[in-house]
Amino acid sequence: MCWHCQSEVTGEYLCGQCVKVQPLSKALDYFACFKLDRLLAIDEQQLERIYYELSRTFHPDFYCTKDDSEKTISLGNSAFLNSAYRVLKDPIQRVEYLIRLEAGAVKDIRSNPPADLFEEILELQEDMETFRGLSPEKDSTERAALREKLQRERERLEGRQEEMEKALGAKYQEWDELQVANADPSEARDQKNGVLRSMQEILSNRTYICNMANELLETTG
Amino acid sequence: MSRIVGIDLGTTNSLIAYMDKGTPRVVPNSEGVAKVPSIVGMTDNGLIVGDPAKAHLTRDPSRTIYSVKRFMGKGLADVADELKYFPYSLHEKNGVIRIEVGEKNYSPPQVSAMILKELKRRAEEFLKEDISKAVITVPAYFNDSQRQATKDAGMIAGLEVLRIINEPTAASLAYGLQKKTQGVIAIYDLGGGTFDISILKLKDGIFEVLATNGDTHLGGDDFDQRLLDVLVEEIAERHEVQVHDHPDLMQSVRLAAEGAKVRLSDEMETTVVVELPNGKYEKTLTRDAMESLVMELVERTLAPCRSALKDAELRADQIDEVVLVGGSTRMPLVRNKVEGLFGQQPHSELNPDEVVALGAAVQADILGGHNKEILLLDVTPLSLGIEAMGGVMSALIRRNTTIPTSGKEMFTTYVDGQTSVDIHILQGERELVKDNRSLARFQLKIPPLPAGVPRVEVNFLIDANGILHVTARDIRTNEAQSVEVKPSHGLTDDEVEGMIRDSFQFAEEDIKTRQVIEARTEANAIIVATDKALARASDLISEKEKVEIQRVIGVLGETQKGDDHRLIRAGIAEVEKETHHLAELLMDATLKEALESKKVSEFVK
Numbered sequence: 067m068c069w070h071c072q073s074e075v076t077g078e079y080l081c082g083q084c085v086k087v088q089p090l091s092k093a094l095d096y097f098a099c100f101k102l103d104r105l106l107a108i109d110e111q112q113l114e115r116i117y118y119e120l121s122r123t124f125h126p127d128f129y130c131t132k133d134d135s136e137k138t139i140s141l142g143n144s145a146f147l148n149s150a151y152r153v154l155k156d157p158i159q160r161v162e163y164l165i166r167l168e169a170g171a172v173k174d175i176r177s178n179p180p181a182d183l184f185e186e187i188l189e190l191q192e193d194m195e196t197f198r199g200l201s202p203e204k205d206s207t208e209r210a211a212l213r214e215k216l217q218r219e220r221e222r223l224e225g226r227q228e229e230m231e232k233a234l235g236a237k238y239q240e241w242d243e244l245q246v247a248n249a250d251p252s253e254a255r256d257q258k259n260g261v262l263r264s265m266q267e268i269l270s271n272r273t274y275i276c277n278m279a280n281e282l283l284e285t286t287g
Numbered sequence: 288m289s290r291i292v293g294i295d296l297g298t299t300n301s302l303i304a305y306m307d308k309g310t311p312r313v314v315p316n317s318e319g320v321a322k323v324p325s326i327v328g329m330t331d332n333g334l335i336v337g338d339p340a341k342a343h344l345t346r347d348p349s350r351t352i353y354s355v356k357r358f359m360g361k362g363l364a365d366v367a368d369e370l371k372y373f374p375y376s377l378h379e380k381n382g383v384i385r386i387e388v389g390e391k392n393y394s395p396p397q398v399s400a401m402i403l404k405e406l407k408r409r410a411e412e413f414l415k416e417d418i419s420k421a422v423i424t425v426p427a428y429f430n431d432s433q434r435q436a437t438k439d440a441g442m443i444a445g446l447e448v449l450r451i452i453n454e455p456t457a458a459s460l461a462y463g464l465q466k467k468t469q470g471v472i473a474i475y476d477l478g479g480g481t482f483d484i485s486i487l488k489l490k491d492g493i494f495e496v497l498a499t500n501g502d503t504h505l506g507g508d509d510f511d512q513r514l515l516d517v518l519v520e521e522i523a524e525r526h527e528v529q530v531h532d533h534p535d536l537m538q539s540v541r542l543a544a545e546g547a548k549v550r551l552s553d554e555m556e557t558t559v560v561v562e563l564p565n566g567k568y569e570k571t572l573t574r575d576a577m578e579s580l581v582m583e584l585v586e587r588t589l590a591p592c593r594s595a596l597k598d599a600e601l602r603a604d605q606i607d608e609v610v611l612v613g614g615s616t617r618m619p620l621v622r623n624k625v626e627g628l629f630g631q632q633p634h635s636e637l638n639p640d641e642v643v644a645l646g647a648a649v650q651a652d653i654l655g656g657h658n659k660e661i662l663l664l665d666v667t668p669l670s671l672g673i674e675a676m677g678g679v680m681s682a683l684i685r686r687n688t689t690i691p692t693s694g695k696e697m698f699t700t701y702v703d704g705q706t707s708v709d710i711h712i713l714q715g716e717r718e719l720v721k722d723n724r725s726l727a728r729f730q731l732k733i734p735p736l737p738a739g740v741p742r743v744e745v746n747f748l749i750d751a752n753g754i755l756h757v758t759a760r761d762i763r764t765n766e767a768q769s770v771e772v773k774p775s776h777g778l779t780d781d782e783v784e785g786m787i788r789d790s791f792q793f794a795e796e797d798i799k800t801r802q803v804i805e806a807r808t809e810a811n812a813i814i815v816a817t818d819k820a821l822a823r824a825s826d827l828i829s830e831k832e833k834v835e836i837q838r839v840i841g842v843l844g845e846t847q848k849g850d851d852h853r854l855i856r857a858g859i860a861e862v863e864k865e866t867h868h869l870a871e872l873l874m875d876a877t878l879k880e881a882l883e884s885k886k887v888s889e890f891v892k
Contacts, residue, residue: 118493118662125662126691126751130449130654145691145748152688 069135079123079143087124089139095167096150104168105245106161106238108154117151158269161238165266168258183271187278190219194285213286220282223275230272237265291420291449291655292410293457293647296399296437298356298480298506299614301325302644303406305414306657311461311648313641314406314413322640323409326353327401329388332804336405344542348374348534350388354508355402357480358384358395359440360432362776372512372541374534382776394778397786399440404790407444421446422651424643426481427453428501428591428668430714431726431755432776438754439778443786449654451752454478455485456496456665457646458612462637463489464649464661470607471497473595475625475633476643477588478613480506484592486599486606492660498598498687499668500591505584507548507615513580514544514572518559522568536563551577552617578620585624592628598687609633614640664689667749669724674711678720683747686716693748697762704735710745712755712772725775731759732768743768806855810847813862814840820869827872832865839865 067074068081076082097104100116124147129140153159193216200209241261248254293304300322304313313321328340328351343351363379376387385392410418425437434451441448455474468489476483483501487494518540519530530536543561550557551574561568596603609629615621616639625633652658666687675681683694698708708731715723733741742762749755759768817840843858
């Protein structure tokens with residue numbers, strides 16, 4: 067029902083009667099906002115096209131001459147649209163969002179890194195501590211050697227990050243295939259949850275590695 | 288809808304522009320000049336703005352305010368380093384700088400409002416209609432406080448600010464409109480006080496900002512200061528004059544430095560001349576010497592350019608076009624450095640001084656509903672967050688997020704019956720609270736319940752102006768909650784309202800001052816003319832008449848010293864009445880009939 071003229075809204079975003087913009091439904095998720103199925107492979111060109119189209123519908127620039135209620139709706143809709151585009155455009159944020167949406171079954175993901183990764187991180191942190199303590203003048207040889215080591219470690223971590231993203235890509239495909247074959251959300255639920263869980267695991271390990279690589283970069287310059 | 292104008296409120300110069308049948312144009316004054324120096328002078332005879340105020344800089348520096356944009360949305364500590372360059376005293380009240388001029392204090396938005404009013408007056412005179420709505424530009428890297436301060440300035444000037452738009456994006460609108468460009472462009476905007484770099488994607492009328500970066504405290508003013516420091520030192524050595532002790536001389540040297548810098552963009556060598564109390568200081572300066580003085584400053588613009596490229600996930604060679612904006616990009620050194628970084632020759636077809644104002648007019652046209660083709664999607668330049676445990680900032684909205692955008696955060700309590708939570712809002716890219724900009728604080732009211740039970744959701748929304756709005760909602764009751772945000776470096780709503788009232792009062796005072804000045808000028812002219820007439824025609828009138836005329840002139844001479852323009856006008860009328868006969872007698876016989884009703888003051892020049 068239109069908030070303004072109380073008639074049934076027949077248009078998609080605007081009331082068919084009074085042409086006032088309608089607030090997006092609170093239940094709308096980012097995929098639905100772009101009229102996309104919950105798939106991880108996204109055509110970026112198409113995403114951008116829809117984004118530009120919807121921006122032309124909702125952006126506050128086009129509501130400057132309208133009344134305050136319409137201005138507020140335009141602002142809210144635009145803010146939502148911008149968040150949706152930002153998240154869907156980025157493959158990592160996209161999967162993180164999907165996992166949150168489908169959350170129900172994947173809450174039990176452990177948030178600690180696996181033991182081997184944990185040990186590695188501790189070791190690297192010790193090395194970085196030592197590096198920071200070395201004086202560039204007095205301990206220049208030792209410092210240069212350690213820097214080289216840390217840089218090698220960083221490159222190795224970045225290599226691992228790439229591998230993880232490749233593994234993640236394979237999972238994306240697995241998810242999409244399951245989704246397409248089982249359009250009803252309740253179908254193949256266990257299998258789907260399994261994929262979500264393994265994606266979550268890769269993601270959280272990836273986060274540790276990313277943070278570590280960034281910290282290494284900051285430390286060694 | 289009435290006309291919306293576009294305003295470039297610059298550090299050194301300001302301009303106002305309008306849309307003329309699809310083409311943006313700047314408003315010129317009667318001499319055809321569009322630039323209004325952003326300088327305000329408080330004289331005994333009232334307020335002066337622009338070129339006349341610039342002339343006042345060296346005569347009355349302590350009452351002439353320039354570069355006020357540098358103080359917008361800031362506290363005293365933010366400008367501590369450069370206080371020595373400014374001839375006026377500053378203090379801080381409620382986190383906002385106040386500029387002391389004589390007995391009065393002005394906040395930076397009030398001074399900016401004086402410039403805006405002058406621009407508004409010019410546009411009204413030129414377009415012959417009332418102007419009440421405007422789009423005002425700000426540096427892209429301006430934070431929330433600086434944007435809010437600019438909006439306040441507009442309100443104080445009696446303008447409804449429909450949009451605060453970023454300078455480089457405004458420039459891209461003017462540029463894109465003219466060239467119908469598609470692709471990725473970089474706008475390098477180096478102005479009088481600020482530097483911005485914005486990277487945009489232009490496609491089918493959508494101007495999407497991918498990333499922006501900058502330095503709100505780097506511009507031509509800093510170049511001037513580098514040269515100024517050298518000149519001041521040399522003057523002390525050679526002439527034993529301490530320029531810092533003479534505010535008027537300081538301004539002369541500063542203007543000389545600025546002039547030399549400008550000339551060196553076209554010439555390889557120039558001479559700086561400064562008149563000193565004990566002689567004349569002269570220095571020959573080469574372009575090379577100037578360039579080595581400012582090299583470090585120009586190079587400082589390159590790091591933000593690289594950061595913006597990185598945030599846009601682009602390499603320099605993926606930029607299709609580079610556009611130069613801002614007066615400081617006239618410097619060949621700047622052009623070379625930009626060319627070096629991007630590996631291509633930058634464009635500057637549009638006047639770099641005017642392009643921002645022109646773009647603001649384009650945006651005004653869009654907001655007015657006259658242009659549905661173009662849509663600008665801009666970003667917030669800085670990350671927004673709140674203070675978390677341990678003095679670290681927890682980011683809610685990342686920099687370079689397309690606006691409008693919002694971030695939500697849920698708050699609860701840690702103690703049974705706790706009734707409030709203090710929230711500190713920050714902007715910046717650093718980890719620790721103390722290294723970021725404090726925007727505002729507020730106290731979130733919470734119903735007294737066992738610890739952890741209350742759930743209040745706070746929504747931080749950045750609107751299309753890049754300005755933050757905070758709302759809160761109790762999740763349990765689903766009721767909206769009022770939030771009173773106290774800005775760290777901004778005027779409160781009450782203060783702004785007070786300033787709007789003051790501004791009307793100033794306007795009345797200004798009108799009064801003008802009326803007194805006009806009446807006084809006329810009175811003086813009449814006194815001089817009557818004296819002349821009496822000397823020439825004393826034998827044509829009786830002694831009694833002569834004494835009477837001398838009496839009314841004497842009275843007018845006294846009243847014109849006062850500041851009641853009505854009394855002065857009455858005095859003028861009295862003199863005109865008493866000299867009517869004298870005027871008649873003085874007229875040549877042949878002219879007598881034609882000029883019967885003329886006054887003596889018009890007859891004898």
